[in-house]
Amino acid sequence: MWLPLLGLIVGILLGLLTDIRIPEEYSNYLSIAVLAALDTLFGGIRAHLQNIYDEKVFVSGFFFNILLAASLAFLGVHLGVDLYLAAVFAFGVRLFQNIAVIRRILLTKWSKSKEKLEKN
Amino acid sequence: MDKLKKNFSFIAISAVIGFMIAIQFQTVKKPVERDTRDIWQLREAILQEKELQSELLTEIRSIEEKLLAYESKQKQSKEQALRDTIQELKIEAGMTKITAPGLIVNIEPIIEEIQIGADISTVVSPELLKRLLNELNMYDAKFVSVDGQRIINTTVIRDINNETKIDGHSLSSLPIEIKVGVDNIETAEKLYNQMKVSKATEEFFIENLKLTISEPNPEITFPAYDNPIRIRYLESLKANEGGNT
Numbered sequence: 021m022w023l024p025l026l027g028l029i030v031g032i033l034l035g036l037l038t039d040i041r042i043p044e045e046y047s048n049y050l051s052i053a054v055l056a057a058l059d060t061l062f063g064g065i066r067a068h069l070q071n072i073y074d075e076k077v078f079v080s081g082f083f084f085n086i087l088l089a090a091s092l093a094f095l096g097v098h099l100g101v102d103l104y105l106a107a108v109f110a111f112g113v114r115l116f117q118n119i120a121v122i123r124r125i126l127l128t129k130w131s132k133s134k135e136k137l138e139k140n
Numbered sequence: 141m142d143k144l145k146k147n148f149s150f151i152a153i154s155a156v157i158g159f160m161i162a163i164q165f166q167t168v169k170k171p172v173e174r175d176t177r178d179i180w181q182l183r184e185a186i187l188q189e190k191e192l193q194s195e196l197l198t199e200i201r202s203i204e205e206k207l208l209a210y211e212s213k214q215k216q217s218k219e220q221a222l223r224d225t226i227q228e229l230k231i232e233a234g235m236t237k238i239t240a241p242g243l244i245v246n247i248e249p250i251i252e253e254i255q256i257g258a259d260i261s262t263v264v265s266p267e268l269l270k271r272l273l274n275e276l277n278m279y280d281a282k283f284v285s286v287d288g289q290r291i292i293n294t295t296v297i298r299d300i301n302n303e304t305k306i307d308g309h310s311l312s313s314l315p316i317e318i319k320v321g322v323d324n325i326e327t328a329e330k331l332y333n334q335m336k337v338s339k340a341t342e343e344f345f346i347e348n349l350k351l352t353i354s355e356p357n358p359e360i361t362f363p364a365y366d367n368p369i370r371i372r373y374l375e376s377l378k379a380n381e382g383g384n385t
Binding site: 027033036039040050058 | 147149150151152153154155156157158159160161162163164165166167168
């Protein structure tokens with residue numbers, strides 16, 4: 021379970037070391053893409069813990085969510101409406117829900133293992 | 141091993157997310173630009189801006205005056221205001237004869253070089269002439285004429301078959317008289333002093349030419365530019381276009 025964290029750290033290090041900068045205009049898109057990706061990641065972790073994890077769903081969800089969020093932001097820019105706020109809202113709510121579910125699952129697991137320990 | 145395979149997409153995707161976060165972080169965090177200019181450089185920058193400001197103010201004033209003139213003369217004589225503008229533009233473009241304070245620069249061969257039987261250098265290279273004119277323009281020269289040829293913005297100075305030509309007029313014989321006009325006599329004094337210490341004299345000396353700079357003269361007459369000015373790339377704007385680009 022620690023492997024995703026390791027991947028995250030490796031990714032951050034790679035990003036910091038390569039010193040890539042994207043143009044200022046596109047930083048909006050990247051931020052929304054990051055949010056979508058984080059949402060997918062936490063959704064994946066939750067599914068993992070609930071034993072309903074499917075790799076295809078996870079990988080396709082990752083790319084699809086990013087594309088959807090970026091195109092929504094793009095559309096928003098061209099329509100003059102801050103449509104990316106819709107994506108921020110949706111992903112933000114889901115992120116919180118997912119993290120809450122993960123927390124509860126971990127809490128139950130922890131209390132169960134504690135009970136077991138006390139029984140023995 | 142199977143677990144690793146199962147986790148692979150997790151790891152890859154979290155690595156991608158990390159990468160994206162790092163890039164976003166770097167994009168948002170701008171490097172702090174430090175101003176390393178010292179006080180004299182800052183003063184110079186302020187001076188430049190001030191000059192620009194005063195120039196712009198002068199321009200604004202003249203345009204406002206013109207506007208006022210247009211408005212007041214609108215009913216009586218629109219033509220007069222337009223004619224004044226045309227005249228002003230003609231003066232600016234160099235199409236009129238004009239008298240202004242300034243000084244005269246003479247280019248002549250060096251006397252020591254004149255020997256019996258030896259060739260005298262008679263050609264002023266276009267590069268040298270361009271350099272001199274650029275220098276004069278740098279010192280606020282407003283009107284310049286070389287050997288009776290008025291220099292305007294579109295004037296070309298070039299070498300055709302070893303002859304230096306200014307807009308088709310060839311400079312074949314020395315001495316050459318360059319008239320330089322400025323706004324007022326004070327500027328002429330300044331120009332004179334600057335020309336006296338300028339490197340141009342030495343640059344001409346290298347080519348066996350002597351540069352004589354006359355004292356500032358309050359009235360020098362400059363001929364009009366006599367060739368037609370061809371405007372090839374300029375187009376007039378329609379009433380509803382422009383102004384907002």
